[in-house]
Amino acid sequence: MTLAYWEDVVPGTVTEYGGYTVSEEEIIAFATEFDPQSFHIDRDAAKSHFYGGIIASGWHTAALLMRMMVDNRLSGMKSQGSPGVSELRWLKPVRPGDTLRVRQEILGTRPLKSRPGIGAVENEFTVLNQHDEPVLRMRSTGFFGRRPDDAATES
Template sequence: MQYFEDIEIGAVRELGSHTFTQDAIIAFAKQFDPQPFHIDPAAAEHSSFGGLVASGWHTAATVMRLLVDAAVDLEASLGSPGFDDLAWLKPVRPGDTLRARMTCIDKSPSRSRPGIGSGRFLIEAFNQKDELVMRYTSIGIMRFRNPA
């Protein structure tokens, strides 16, 4: 279990990997982002992507799942007020395997709420060619192990 005290600025944590399939890309997009280049392989061939691509929101949701499974301790975590600088840098295609990592870039104790603090984390996702496909900065609120 990682509490606020356990997080070190500069620490990097690998979050795991996930392979995107055509069926999953289409299913997600039909429900949440039904643009032709996400749901119709034939139409996608004539798009600026030249083929089917995952919705950026599918990529973000998948990375969030990896983050929760690998790094979010449900007892120490108090959620997040948001994120900054979300960027989809390269398309994710069927068969791509993404790996994600989290780097702590800052942390501070709360000035108004004893026993909790926040951390800022750079979240990055890379494809199998080690190309950066997505990044954002997340804010995590967490408990102290030993509140003062």
Template sequence: MKYLEDFAVGQALDFPPRQVSEEEIVAFARDYDPQPFHLDKEAAKQSLFGGLCASGWHTAGMMMRMLVDNMIGKYASMGSPGVDQLRWVKPVFPGDTLHLRGEILDVRPSQSKPDRGVVTSRYEMRNQNGDIVLTMQAKGMYGRRPVQG
């Protein structure tokens, strides 16, 4: 298990890539964002996207899964007080391979709760062509390393 003290300002975070399938785009859209350009290939061709694409919320969800599987799940995570910025820069299409990179901007122990602190991070998700598809700045709460007595 890793703790707040294991984060450092300027630290780069790189995550294994993730490929996106048409089936998952449609399944997510059916349940959470049922717009034609997320559900129907023919309707999507007539949209400003020119083809079936993932919901921005789905893209954010895929990013969250990458974070949990490769970082948050290995640290003493205590949740998040929120996201400061979230942008969907370009659409994500079936077959895209997403690459996530983060940077630690701030690590701050809590003044009122000495067992935890807050890490502020900035993330960029790119597709296989290097195009940015999503950016996010967020805060995460992490437990501090227990004092060995």
């Protein structure tokens, strides 16, 4: 497989991918390990909570975003990691049976002066459920390898 480089990323591009259905069992398992609040792990307690039932941890939703990114985008690119996330918002609860997908918009790109072999990509990710409702929004920067010929000619 040919990997895509930073030069292949086009600002303004919007891509949708994913399609992951979340089960109650995995919601409870993730939350039991990492976010054991009652509305994530206890069916009876969750019924009386204002959410009205079990919901996924926001961190679980973020982890599912990451999984869909790797499976559908990053595995085909010269990914070099990320310096971090500038914004992360949980917009709507994710419930058992929800099917999630990602809408990714490339906001901009720039070469890194300190590391000529790497370029930065600014992204906005929106996770949508099966009703096209946004459940998570994240803005982040990703680092990607540059084509050796392109990075070498820049001064």
